[in-house]
Amino acid sequence: MSMSAAERKAAQRARQAAAGEQKLELVLDSQELAMLAHNCAARRPGREPYDAAEYIALLIRQDDARVRSRFRVISKRKCGKCGDRLPVRDCPCKGEAACWANRGWHETKLTL
Numbered sequence: 691m692s693m694s695a696a697e698r699k700a701a702q703r704a705r706q707a708a709a710g711e712q713k714l715e716l717v718l719d720s721q722e723l724a725m726l727a728h729n730c731a732a733r734r735p736g737r738e739p740y741d742a743a744e745y746i747a748l749l750i751r752q753d754d755a756r757v758r759s760r761f762r763v764i765s766k767r768k769c770g771k772c773g774d775r776l777p778v779r780d781c782p783c784k785g786e787a788a789c790w791a792n793r794g795w796h797e798t799k800l801t802l
């Protein structure tokens with residue numbers, strides 16, 4: 691006996707939950723939604739566009755690779771003040787301008 695659509699959907703949800711998948715609600719403005727829809731299609735010319743959730747998941751993975759690479763690079767440096775290896779999260783000299791903990795986050799933040 692084959693499963694109904696509702697049963698298939700329930701089975702899919704159970705599989706996704708078992709795999710640790712979670713639904714995440716995003717609030718995007720109309721410009722972001724338009725960019726998302728445009729780029730889902732633009733990145734696959736002549737082919738079926740990326741699904742929005744697939745596209746966002748790929749962006750997260752792409753950014754994760756950039757973050758890892760960025761931290762690999764900065765971890766070769768040390769704070770000029772306290773000598774701790776970067777990134778310095780907390781440090782007794784963090785109130786001092788020369789300590790990386792002060793402004794270093796500008797090197798790791800997301801920028802456009």
Ligand SMILES: [Zn+2]
Pocket residue numbers: 769770771772773774778781783784788789790791
């Ligand atoms: Zn420091």
